[in-house]
Amino acid sequence: MTLPISDLYESRYEREAAIVVRREPVVHQDESFNAPRPLSPELLQEYLQNGFLLLPGLFSQKEIAALNGEVESLASEPNIRKRQECIIEPESNAVRSIFMVHKLNRMMEQLSCDRRLVDIARQVLASDVYLHQTRVNLKPGFEGKEFYWHSDFETWHIEDGMPEMRAISFSILLTDNTVFNGPLMVISGSHQYFISCIGETPEENFRQSLQRQQFGVPDHDSLKMLCTLGGIRSMTGPPGTVVMFDCNIMHGSYGNISPYPRHNIFFVYNSVHNALHDPRYGLQPRPEHIAARDSISPIKPIMCDFSEGLSFDDPKIQRIRRA
Amino acid sequence: MTLPISDLYESRYEREAAIVVRREPVVHQDESFNAPRPLSPELLQEYLQNGFLLLPGLFSQKEIAALNGEVESLASEPNIRKRQECIIEPESNAVRSIFMVHKLNRMMEQLSCDRRLVDIARQVLASDVYLHQTRVNLKPGFEGKEFYWHSDFETWHIEDGMPEMRAISFSILLTDNTVFNGPLMVISGSHQYFISCIGETPEENFRQSLQRQQFGVPDHDSLKMLCTLGGIRSMTGPPGTVVMFDCNIMHGSYGNISPYPRHNIFFVYNSVHNALHDPRYGLQPRPEHIAARDSISPIKPIMCDFSEGLSFDDPKIQRIRRA
Numbered sequence: 055m056t057l058p059i060s061d062l063y064e065s066r067y068e069r070e071a072a073i074v075v076r077r078e079p080v081v082h083q084d085e086s087f088n089a090p091r092p093l094s095p096e097l098l099q100e101y102l103q104n105g106f107l108l109l110p111g112l113f114s115q116k117e118i119a120a121l122n123g124e125v126e127s128l129a130s131e132p133n134i135r136k137r138q139e140c141i142i143e144p145e146s147n148a149v150r151s152i153f154m155v156h157k158l159n160r161m162m163e164q165l166s167c168d169r170r171l172v173d174i175a176r177q178v179l180a181s182d183v184y185l186h187q188t189r190v191n192l193k194p195g196f197e198g199k200e201f202y203w204h205s206d207f208e209t210w211h212i213e214d215g216m217p218e219m220r221a222i223s224f225s226i227l228l229t230d231n232t233v234f235n236g237p238l239m240v241i242s243g244s245h246q247y248f249i250s251c252i253g254e255t256p257e258e259n260f261r262q263s264l265q266r267q268q269f270g271v272p273d274h275d276s277l278k279m280l281c282t283l284g285g286i287r288s289m290t291g292p293p294g295t296v297v298m299f300d301c302n303i304m305h306g307s308y309g310n311i312s313p314y315p316r317h318n319i320f321f322v323y324n325s326v327h328n329a330l331h332d333p334r335y336g337l338q339p340r341p342e343h344i345a346a347r348d349s350i351s352p353i354k355p356i357m358c359d360f361s362e363g364l365s366f367d368d369p370k371i372q373r374i375r376r377a
Numbered sequence: 378m379t380l381p382i383s384d385l386y387e388s389r390y391e392r393e394a395a396i397v398v399r400r401e402p403v404v405h406q407d408e409s410f411n412a413p414r415p416l417s418p419e420l421l422q423e424y425l426q427n428g429f430l431l432l433p434g435l436f437s438q439k440e441i442a443a444l445n446g447e448v449e450s451l452a453s454e455p456n457i458r459k460r461q462e463c464i465i466e467p468e469s470n471a472v473r474s475i476f477m478v479h480k481l482n483r484m485m486e487q488l489s490c491d492r493r494l495v496d497i498a499r500q501v502l503a504s505d506v507y508l509h510q511t512r513v514n515l516k517p518g519f520e521g522k523e524f525y526w527h528s529d530f531e532t533w534h535i536e537d538g539m540p541e542m543r544a545i546s547f548s549i550l551l552t553d554n555t556v557f558n559g560p561l562m563v564i565s566g567s568h569q570y571f572i573s574c575i576g577e578t579p580e581e582n583f584r585q586s587l588q589r590q591q592f593g594v595p596d597h598d599s600l601k602m603l604c605t606l607g608g609i610r611s612m613t614g615p616p617g618t619v620v621m622f623d624c625n626i627m628h629g630s631y632g633n634i635s636p637y638p639r640h641n642i643f644f645v646y647n648s649v650h651n652a653l654h655d656p657r658y659g660l661q662p663r664p665e666h667i668a669a670r671d672s673i674s675p676i677k678p679i680m681c682d683f684s685e686g687l688s689f690d691d692p693k694i695q696r697i698r699r700a
Contacts, residue, residue, distance in 0.1 A: 200632050277519070309632050313601045
């Protein structure tokens with residue numbers, strides 16, 4: 055299935071950069087979809103307006119210690135380093151990201167079904183959801199590299215064929231995120247605009263774009279406009295804070311020369327009504343661990359508590375996810 | 378004249394990294410030196426303890442507008458770009474720094490004699506002072522590069538033969554410096570320790586070290602210790618703020634992907650009792666525009682007001698400086 059030929063969110067085409075006002079709602083509505091509504095109307099309104107929410111203390115310090123331990127052992131496992139899901143820093147040879155962690159690690163799998171995240175995703179997207187992408191990000195101290203401004207939706211739309219803006223991302227902070235260690239920066243309100251980028255996308259762009267972005271790069275004038283309208287905000291907070299943000303918000307981060315690493319777990323939930331089409335421009339689909347096409351059955355939210363390590367030992371969890 | 382063979386501040390030698398407690402005072406004393414004392418005892422105490430002071434509003438917005446205009450016209454002048462005093466960003470071809478600005482521009486020359494700076498330098502160093510180095514730094518929006526942690530004194534001691542820690546730096550902020558545009562970061566209290574760096578220094582190191590630091594790089598363990606002891610501080614403030622800091626404080630900055638450029642004027646005053654010896658290890662002296670050896674006569678402080686552009690038009694200024 056391909057996207058319609060006339061595409062509102064055209065990008066990387068041989069034309070000038072353009073700014074397009076978003077078509078879809080930010081907070082979706084469906085009267086027939088009944089589900090818990092964990093976010094208050096005030097928080098929902100704030101999310102609608104700014105495109106992000108900071109939720110401090112969503113996970114306890116004990117839970118973070120358990121999750122952190124799991125992430126660190128994953129990153130130091132030689133078998134993991136060899137896998138294609140593992141992205142290595144070009145210069146320092148350190149692990150930068152591990153994709154599809156919910157299939158590589160049992161605790162990450164449980165976490166990806168945690169009510170605290172999934173219920174919010176379902177409320178905002180007004181539908182059942184599935185995992186479009188998961189990963190852990192390890193920004194080391196002293197040598198963490200910057201990541202230039204980009205909209206995830208721009209990439210997912212062009213390279214993965216995601217039809218609409220009906221996805222939401224969660225970043226669970228595992229270490230202190232301060233202005234010193236290269237925190238996520240977002241441009242508040244930028245989720246309301248689609249910045250069409252100039253230039254084309256080469257085949258297999260993802261192999262290097264996960265290390266350094268070169269295509270799908272927004273132009274200076276559009277970025278200036280977005281910053282003037284909404285301002286930049288740093289997503290700082292102690293471990294256990296969760297940052298949730300719209301799939302189309304413009305974000306980036308500067309390098310980390312501080313001694314303090316910046317680790318987080320990153321989950322993207324997509325509406326089941328927004329499953330991927332073919333990529334644009336005849337590009338080959340990216341691998342499953344970067345953009346899910348096969349594992350797209352709805353997630354059943356579960357209650358979790360990671361204070362003592364694994365939340366529970368339920369063999370049904372696999373079946374629930376694949377139900 | 379060479380430095381003594383047994384040097385407390387040895388560095389870049391074939392030995393392990395080491396931490397040496399500073400020998401010299403931070404706030405110098407000389408009963409026989411009479412001069413104005415613009416800093417209160419409280420501020421002086423703060424400077425002694427932290428190694429830096431933030432002085433907001435030392436220059437008015439009108440003055441900053443005039444200074445900014447001068448800097449921008451300097452940076453866009455083709456004749457300046459060709460000079461060795463001008464450092465170009467390796468990737469973007471943008472002007473990053475212009476050295477010895479007090480000899481390239483009349484307003485910068487006046488500014489370098491401004492009481493507001495020179496009186497403080499004389500008070501802290503308890504002696505007459507001269508300009509060891511001057512420059513303007515232009516960190517552009519979107520593509521400003523990071524600068525890794527370093528102590529200026531480490532470089533000046535090894536590469537320029539500066540004998541003692543008796544110099545002080547002033548950064549005059551010409552644009553808003555925020556946590557978003559790669560502000561100067563200092564490690565509070567780190568001026569009390571000399572971090573001896575491993576490795577040697579190649580000849581003509583300055584040609585690339587002004588673009589990217591590779592030698593005189595402090596080790597991770599020492600940096601961690603300094604951060605634990607004193608913490609990192611961002612030198613943020615509106616235009617007109619002056620940051621003064623000790624020659625030995627550990628500092629650095631991350632890249633600037635924000636649309637907002639970060640411009641400042643940077644003056645280093647050295648005590649006349651601390652004039653340069655030969656560099657260490659038989660290195661050739663760096664050029665005059667990077668480390669003054671010839672123009673080292675004491676500065677006579679003058680009253681300035683740049684609200685209307687040039688402060689005054691006194692032909693004697695040249696003579697005063699060379700008196």
